[in-house]
Amino acid sequence: MSTSAQAQKVLVTAGAGGIGRAIAAAFAAAGARVHVCDLDAASLDQLRAQLPGITTSVCDVGDRAAVQAMVQQASEQLGGLDVLVNNAGIAGPTASVAELDPAAWEAVLRVNLTGTFTVTQCAIPHLKRSAAASIIVMSSLAGRFGYPNRSPYSTTKWGLIGFTKTLARELGPFGIRVNAILPGAVDGPRLQQVLQGRASASGRTLAQEQAAALANQSIQRFVDPADIAALAVFLASEAGRSISGQALPIDGDSQSAA
Numbered sequence: 001m002s003t004s005a006q007a008q009k010v011l012v013t014a015g016a017g018g019i020g021r022a023i024a025a026a027f028a029a030a031g032a033r034v035h036v037c038d039l040d041a042a043s044l045d046q047l048r049a050q051l052p053g054i055t056t057s058v059c060d061v062g063d064r065a066a067v068q069a070m071v072q073q074a075s076e077q078l079g080g081l082d083v084l085v086n087n088a089g090i091a092g093p094t095a096s097v098a099e100l101d102p103a104a105w106e107a108v109l110r111v112n113l114t115g116t117f118t119v120t121q122c123a124i125p126h127l128k129r130s131a132a133a134s135i136i137v138m139s140s141l142a143g144r145f146g147y148p149n150r151s152p153y154s155t156t157k158w159g160l161i162g163f164t165k166t167l168a169r170e171l172g173p174f175g176i177r178v179n180a181i182l183p184g185a186v187d188g189p190r191l192q193q194v195l196q197g198r199a200s201a202s203g204r205t206l207a208q209e210q211a212a213a214l215a216n217q218s219i220q221r222f223v224d225p226a227d228i229a230a231l232a233v234f235l236a237s238e239a240g241r242s243i244s245g246q247a248l249p250i251d252g253d254s255q256s257a258a
């Protein structure tokens with residue numbers, strides 16, 4: 001696709017790093033016009049330097065007033081909106097329900113659930129003006145299984161599936177498709193840190209913890225963020241036009257969340 005008037009206009013939340021950055025880069029490579037919001041202003045500066053043409057806003061998706069201004073700015077800078085990628089989500093604490101800090105519970109719900117709701121609600125009027133709109137919601141393997149000691153994360157990621165399926169039915173009549181992506185363990189520094197933490201706690205080696213994590217999967221490889229980005233680009237494309245209301249795992253056929 002060229003950067004012509006037909007180029008897709010795409011908003012990616014929390015796209016200055018991690019999976020969101022890979023998604024922003026993949027849409028840009030496919031010829032889309034991309035706007036990225038993130039909390040981290042310095043990383044957004046780097047992103048604009050690395051991917052010229054991308055526009056950005058500093059925004060916490062948990063802050064309703066900031067989101068309203070950000071979505072308006074994104075739509076103005078892109079010249080409309082065809083695709084919303086609700087990628088923002090935080091991991092939250094590692095603690096049992098019995099021991100969880102109630103403030104930490106609220107903090108995860110504020111970003112993962114309410115943030116996704118707010119960005120989506122603000123984007124709907126813009127998406128309704130698109131000829132081929134779609135929304136992607138970032139759930140997780142933790143939205144498919146129980147995840148011991150990660151209850152706020154797992155609860156929000158299951159909640160986002162309900163949000164996706166409900167929204168798909170509400171927006172289908174307007175020609176807007178809505179799908180959730182459920183990544184498994186994604187390769188990168190965050191995963192290595194998690195595995196290192198498990199190794200320190202268990203007394204096993206990093207390699208043993210890595211093997212134990214992969215033993216949950218039939219495909220012996222952690223997920224590459226580029227693979228998730230390719231799925232997002234496909235779902236938002238013409239080729240995905242009959243797919244809506246779906247929760248799509250991309251996790252090497254994982255059989256548990258931990």
Ligand SMILES: NC(=O)c1ccc[n+]([C@@H]2O[C@H](COP(=O)([O-])OP(=O)(O)OC[C@H]3O[C@@H](n4cnc5c(N)ncnc54)[C@H](O)[C@@H]3O)[C@@H](O)[C@H]2O)c1
Nearest residue numbers: 014016017018019038039040060061087088089140183186
């Ligand atoms: N990394 C994984 O293994 C994995 C697996 C399954 C699902 N996910 C989901 O994928 C999404 C992205 O995960 P990631 O690991 O790439 O994230 P990450 O922790 O690498 O963070 C990506 C970006 O999110 C931004 N961010 C954090 N809170 C924000 C907020 N309130 N408002 C705006 N931006 C904010 C950060 O500044 C950062 O640039 C999340 O929803 C996550 O739950 C991740």
